[in-house]
Amino acid sequence: MGFKRLDAWLEGLVEGGRLPGAVVLVARGGEPLYFRALGHLDPEKGLPMREDALFRLYSMTKPWVSALALTFVEEGALSLRDPLEKYLPAFARLQVGREVGEEVVLEPLRRPLLVYDLLRHTAGFTYGVFFVSPVKRRYLEAGVDRFDLPREAFLERLSALPLRFQPGEAFEYGLSTDVLGHLLEALSGKTLAELMEERVFAPLGMGDSGFQAKDPARLAQPFPKDPETGRRIALLPVEAPPPRFAGGMGGVGTALDYLRFLEALRTGKGLLHPALARLMTEDHLGPLYAEGLKRGPEYLPGPGYGFGLGVAVRLGAGLAPGSPGEFFWAGFGGTYFFVDPALELSALFLAQAPNLLSVLEPARAFHSFYGDRLWLHFKTQVYAAL
Template identity: 75%
Template sequence: MDFARLEAFLRGQVAEGRIPGYVALVARGGEVFYQGVGGYLDPGKGLPMREEALFRIYSMTKPWVSALALTFVEEGLLSLQDPVEEYLPEFSRLQVGREVGGEVVLEALKAPVTVYDLLRHTAGFTYGVFFRSPVKGLYLEAGVDRFDLSREEFLKRLSALPLRFQPGEAFEYGLSSDVLGHLLEALSGKSLAELLRDRVFSPLGMRDSGFQAHDPARLAQPFSKDPETGRSIRLIPVEAEPPRYAGGLGGVSTVLDYLRFLEALRTGRGLLHPRLCRLMTQDHLGPLYEAGLRRGLEYTPGPGYGFGLGVAVRLGPAGMAPGNPGDFYWWGFAGTYFFVDPSQGLSALLFTQAPNLLSILEPERALHSRLGQRLHLAFRTLVYASL
């Protein structure tokens, strides 16, 4: 295996000012064959990147919470068919907001939101910050995407908003993982931080993962301004305990810690029974993928990818990126990314702190960004080329 081109590409991204710094890792059969470190841990202070750097992983928190939920399913304490309102009664009053001519028309739910809907993002919850629509506008006005809400305030505001789709009707990426995390808190009587520590991190030896950077000196920092938009960058504060444990975006981790989690999913050892790992990492959208594709890429996890229970899953040999049917991936807003190809025994991660602000400010341009998905596509391509 020769990783010279991958290394040259990543160093070039730093030299061209596209990313401040990075830690990258490629493992095969559980053995690390490449770990690259370059650029700056803190570009403002000129501090060099470190192998053990801590990164805000944003949406890569979601697979943790999904796997955590499946530990309760494995023990018979939770069912995928359970209605969310059974654990969070405030969601018993939900309605759907049909978007008609720029207006929101409310209609009653045809079925309750289930745990299964939360896991595969078919609950109808959305995000206000990504893309634009009348319902998304209501989410923005209510401020439910904010990080500084308490658990109680978050649930109160979100449960008063309409769903964008009927439960089970469409893949709609949104706040489902946050709701799932708070549901697990209600089920167990413990905080999400405690649950992840006891059921995921400790069994796998993930000592640096959680909702707080306990060693701020190791925390990777972004540029002060986005190189594409010129806008100031502000990432979630993780130096202190958060106001709520946000299962959709609040995590902090290292590349080596996250590799332990991915290897547990790939091998079926150390966290969940192999059949439950397979359940999590196989497609659960079925015909909803084709329906989403007709609406537009906003309604899919990516070209050629369906969705499992917390990760995007490759449906066949065709796709924009190299890979194999059944490979799975996810990413985080601040620049972190992973993919796993079980057929090759392959796990690969790229961690940086370089959010693509176009995805919020001008979502119609985000797919054409010099950064974001293009960085991940190039990384994946060069990993396969190195094998």
């Protein structure tokens, strides 16, 4: 059948007003099998999408920073057993906020929060958005989810907030990778942008990637209003230098650049030693996976997936086709990738179409067309085309 069904589905999304535009790339053995730009780069201006369009990657920044951290581990400059407070002393005051009804009962940490916890999201840091809880409410009130906080203000506010879980107790998706990026800045004496350029982007030839749109004329834009909620869409302002380099959400890049990064992870060439690349893309949750599933949609890797050091890792049957060892992640702004090493397969779907329901009305997120439902359908169409 080839990619005809994928073509028809993508065209329907654009023509039906679901997506402003998208760039989709499917590669086998590092060679593109399918590479298409469709719809609009800027729906208000009527500009056509282009293959070299720049996208706000949001949480697809996290695998970049996780791999960066492992370059320091490979050199012996950083250990997964290092405590966070060794590099960012303000976090020595952290406490855990045990949620009892609507109350937050503070308790001391049972053990230090480690670099390992930051990488596998078992640190206890959370987000103020995505679901509702007493600790999350404190994050919202402190404004630590905001993009416009300078580095020092972000770290000061976050270190004063309680963790939602004890370190190592549960998978909790949140600001761990932002903290990891600032830890690497403290370790090296360089900015996260400088580190990414020196250790990841330049070695892999990722010339369009960074924390700022290098050519704003190529920056993909969303619809002015969200098709599902009618609310105005305001994505991260990446045309100018950011107030801090947000390792969990601030990245900008193209499909081809991101493919270079994924291929480096898949092959163990150009970035990390093959042993370190495998370490990053194998499961590190163990028994925490089963506990995570009991939390339902709050366990973001989803059924069939554990979590490695920055990516979700397939363990067994999931909600779409795939092989054991396949890994993926996505970004709030409408971006997604998956890699199936057994098939030498890498696939990217880049759009600027956020799932606003997941933020505005978390209880209705299951009803959204965007986010997981979109990614699962894309993945199914890719496997059906092979």
